[in-house]
Amino acid sequence: MKNKKALIIGGGIAGLCTGVYLRRAGFDTEILEMHTLAGGLATAWTRKGYTFENCVHWLVGSKPGADMNAQWKEVFDIDRLLFHNDDVYEVIEKDGDRMTVFQNVDRLEREWLDKAPGDAAAIREFSGLVRKLSRFRTNPGDSLIDRLKFLAGVIPFLPTLGRYSKLTMGKFALKFKHPLLREFFGVGLSDLSFLAIAFALAWMTNRNAGYPIGGSPIIIGLIEERYKSLGGKIRFGARVEKIVVENGRAAGVLLAGGERLSADIVVSAADGHATIFDMLEGKYVSDKINKIYATYKRFPSYVQVSLGVAADFKKEPPFLYTTPVKTIEIDPETRRDSLSIRIFNFDPTFAPAGKTALVAFFTTTNDEYWVALRQNDRNKYEAEKSRIAAEVITAVEARFPAAAGKVEVADVATPATVVRYTGNWRGSMEGWLMTPASGIKQLPSVLPGLKNFYMVGQWISPGGGLPSGLLTGRNVTRRICKDFGLPWKAN
Template sequence: MERSITIIGAGISGLSAGCYGRMNGYHTQIFEMHNIPGGLCTSWKRSGYTIDSCLHWLVGSAPGNGFYRLWEEVGAVQRRRMINHEEFVRIEGEGNKVFIVYTDIDHLERHMKALAPEDKDLIETFTKALHRFTRMSMPVGKAPELYGPIDGLKMMVKMLPFLGLFKRWGRTSIKDFAHRFKNPFLREAFALTFDMPDFPMMALMMTLAWMHNKSAGYPIGGSLPFARAIEQRYLDLGGEVQYSSLVSKILVENDRAVGVRLADGTEHKSDIIISAADGHTTIFDMLEGNYVNDKIRGYYENLPVFPPLLYIGLGVARSFDDLPQTVSGIDFPLASPITIDGKQRKHLAVQVYNFDPDLAPPGKTVLRVMLESDYERWKRLQEDPDLYKAEKEQVADQVIAGLEQRFPGISSQVEMCDVATPMTWARYTGNWKGSFEGWLITTKTMGMRMSKTLPGLFNFYMVGQWVEPGGGVPTALMSGRNVIQVICKKDRKTFVTATP
């Protein structure tokens, strides 16, 4: 008889665990609290427009990158059109100055040197290292949990040429590096390429290297069709999924996970439980904090998370054909600052989806403004529905006023404006503090590994962004794949994969 696995959550990691579980002959059942798959990898429709919440870039979007084969296995990339932008981001300054982060490294180098000839040496150090990152391929086949001494040795040999790069660029933050430019505009603009505290240069550089290699493209149609394709693969493999099914408790007998209890009181037993849901809820609510040690508690007490977001989607009756197409948008200064979340903002970043015709009616475009926000503030606001609604309206008004400064006339062309708050993310995905990608990577946590098991609890695993610092969809995919390798090994089975 097939051994059974219950999976909590149909985000990318849960769907992945489900697909590989089925490929390896396990009976799998996913319980998902939402009524659709995808988790954070999602999109939603408003008044004929589609707001996409996730995939700005998909690592492994093309052959040549190790992740591509994995995406093929879960049926995500076949027949999907990917586009590779020439620009990663545009940072505009006063007096028509603009820093364009081109995805082609040589183009980027020429542009930076033209912008700041006095920084020639630093620019060359940066682009030379970028070229070296393009030659690095991440090992994705075998679960690190199963590495033996030979695997470790092979890995060392493969990674040896890059160790110096990791050491240098993993420990330097973008903000610190930006500070080294003599040119005042470049110094300021470079720091905005990834506007996160203590974010390592290495993360930016790996992203740019993937983009240079054209292996981190954008899938036309956005995130929900992408997640739906993986759901379909899972169903085709014979997997079962039950939506609108919130898991409230993981059932444990003699320190063995034996099943789950749903919010409606029904109980479902299985041989193995995998939580692909939020880490904090899993450990401290579903398991009532019975299986933690100081190390795990320390993560939740001390580690920073990717911040919660205010996510403003706009449907605009304008084509924006005259604007460049970028991976993550245009950042521009505001002559008249705007106030959002009680904070005055002197610049605004907007993503213009003028490259995806699937998201808007012909001649019209979706725009998106994504702002770091304050979870506790929105939690308080939510207690008063009128205040919450009024604050959302104020955010929408301020954002449109800001956009009007860069795109005159836009105010009268906005046909739809949707404001998602940190509470929206928490409600729809259950993620702790409304975080949009789990544990933030910093110069201190870069390369950090976490265990997929909890101390003292058997037949139980965790996958997804709360056990894979840095998050992201490729990591979620790999996390689900790796856990099934571990389970197969324990059950003395050879792990197998298949491509549809």
């Protein structure tokens, strides 16, 4: 019997993982990716010998045998990655004061109690929660017995999860008097669910959130390799404009340029808003979906300033939150008195010996300004990027005098870059923010009134992240197998 044909829109991590699972399920698969390479947000770029990472700080599942590790093995050979597990997650400094966020919860607790004894109750509450969540298993497994065991294991955690799921980072920050701890929890994504940071630290203390040397391209390259080795096809420079619907079923897609491709099923691993409201013209929505798109909070967009510096930052932390010498104006609505810098001294593949790639990151919700500026005034757009780069270089040189005059490369990515290269709605960095309102519940992967169509990726999984790409692709493929009476094969 002839295989059924699946078209997958988007070759980010979700599209690639879905491709792997659908190939195993026996579909002929073709991923349609508008860019010239796979990865979407999970990407990095190279300038004059320096590599600048856009995404990965950590990969949940890095530890053999721990949560998510077995699932990653289904889509690529994770054992080929070399993981770096730093002792330090971040150093926060301000007004001569300094606090370290250790990855190990016991060290973190000791450091914070030492530096902020007046906050002992809140510190113990946080470290106690991290310890508790480090015992929480997130893998339900496939068989009924595995699922029942998982549910039995979850029950003792329900009161804790219920209590903290209503709390945001910003609200928890108010429990602290020490200004640095207030900044750690309260600055940045203050609407983010407090459980997000507690889980992140729990994975870190378990050594299950390592950084893969080589960054995003290494992970993406290995998944793409697995997908192709299974016979999956990927076509680059293929932008989908419309999803073709015939008699209530997705029947194919229309590419920019007019080419029409037919399929038995269509899976969108692209931006959720563009999929539902542009490619499908908003014809297949429910009140629930409209409400989500009207009310859920998104992760913001960002300006990323990447610097290649001919200096050795070996003694510096991997991630530094500091104060610039003067306020940095990112755009007319966004001014920053803090500077978050990733110092890639732990990844030797990112810079020539003795040199270092640095990445400064600023969130902004003023994406429309950046997109319009690039479109309407290219000279001013470039000038603004140069201005921001110069301000960041001044701040970096003031903080690290050894770097003065040694910046060899400066590269600025704006929300317009994010939109152009990934198509994410409003340049969002990670889709839906996980908030008390959204919770962790997945959004529908199918749309009302439309058969043979499915959605995967960060826009159906609040909180986003690389694991959501795999898990949504896995869950949706199981559902497709059920819909088409095919056996489900994870491996």
